[in-house]
Amino acid sequence: MKKCILYVWLLFCGVTVVSCDDMLETKNFTDISPSNFFKTEGDISAAVTGLYLPCTTNWGYTDGGTGVWLNALFNADINAYYPAGMVTTDVVRCYSSNIYDEFNVGPSSGGAIESTYNVIRFVARATDIINQINLSSGATEEVRNRFIAEVKTLRAFYMYTLFDWFGPVNVKLDPATLMDNTILPRPSQEEYIGYIEKDLQEAIDTPSFPDKYNDDLSNWGRMSKAIAYGIRMKLYMHIKNWEKAKEAAEKLMTMGYSIIPEYEDVFNVDRTAEHIWSVPSNTASENYYVTEVLPSDFKKGYNHLGASYIRGDEKTYYSGWQVFCMRWEFYDTFADNDKRKNTILCEYDTNDGVHKDRNNGMTGAIPIKFTDTQFANYGIQKAHPVLRYAEVLLSYAEAENELHGPTKEAIDAVKQVTDRAGVTIPASALAGTNEFREYLLAERGRELFCEGQRRQDLIRHGVYISRSRERGNNAQDYQVLFPIPQSVITEAGGIVEQNPEYPK
Incomplete structure (x- = not known):
């Protein structure tokens, strides 16, 4: 994937043909068919690699479907998904006035909400590619299944990202509907969560889907079975399904990951035993x-x-x-x-x-964060960690605490993180479930600062809005979700509902 990243946007523009300019229409967004593509394993791999277009640390990409330039999800610019969400929290702030920092984002704000919402198109593209792989005879069944599992995991991540920011959205998961531009209403939360669960379970159940790629430089950054479990864990933490969140975390705790000795090496060294998913960076796709x-x-x-x-x-x-x-x-x-x-x-x-x-x-x-970066340029070749083992341990401890209180198992999991940091868990944090819960929220902030997790943590703990108000913002309860872009609401003509309280 690292070798292919330079060519990803060219690849996707090359195989994409679109007859419209909006984010809702998906008709004719690809000219791939069994007769002219996917004749070899290389064809399948190239198409799958194209689906990673939003997952780079570089500035962004021109969507071949719309011709519109968009911020990549892990671009460090303030108008991208991960930093825009980050500055709404108690960890970081902007140097100057900013709509995300000050909770002034609206449906017409553009920027990060437009770029983030655009991954709905990649959900549809993933649906098409899964269908094309199933129809292809260009690889063995085992290889085809491996690629399908990879695409389903990536599709689940995109759906989770949309859910995190906007709530349930009207994704297209049936290949038979891809050529039909009928706009459907947003599904219920239960139905939408079921979409993500189904993709992840089917990927996990695929025998040929690799557990991880930490020892495989050429494929590091691609979806794996461990990442599927990680996304499942994050989903269940998000909806407070503690039993299932703990179960996913426990599975990851058996897959050979561990806390590495030095905290700084998490960011200075790639592919360690702590990295579950990181977005690679190189000279063609730098990290800014x-x-x-x-x-x-x-x-x-x-x-x-x-x-x-x-x-x-x-x-x-x-x-x-x-x-x-x-x-x-x-x-x-x-x-x-x-x-x-x-x-x-x-x-x-x-x-x-x-x-x-x-x-x-x-x-x-x-x-x-990245202390080993004495360089004479603006970008660095350091991967952005999206999911690492420290988060798994802290999530396991939180789920266990919610289920049974601060048990020895929960404390031992946290100690792996705090021992490396050279600090101890205060006795006051172990007094009960509430005290340990508050401690875990603070500890997650210290361990995972500036890695894009804090907004989700504050929302889950019910303090996202109150802490913003303490900073002087006029934040409202409904702002735990961002608004659906106005361009989508307008194009849908009332079929797609705006998130509550935002202007229609």
């Missing part, structure tokens, strides 16, 4: 996260121990884009001896020789 968090006058930064981080070489320094930073209030929740603070800069020198800290010009701390 570091530049997004560095101040515009940055030269050299320091963590709480005084260790330094230099951007560039000794002669040339590139300024950052100063988009978002860590809130000081959240930074202060870390213990002084917490090793995870080593990946956060709390002071820095400017290009003009001025030393800045929280008392002298720093709006917030700099959550650098």
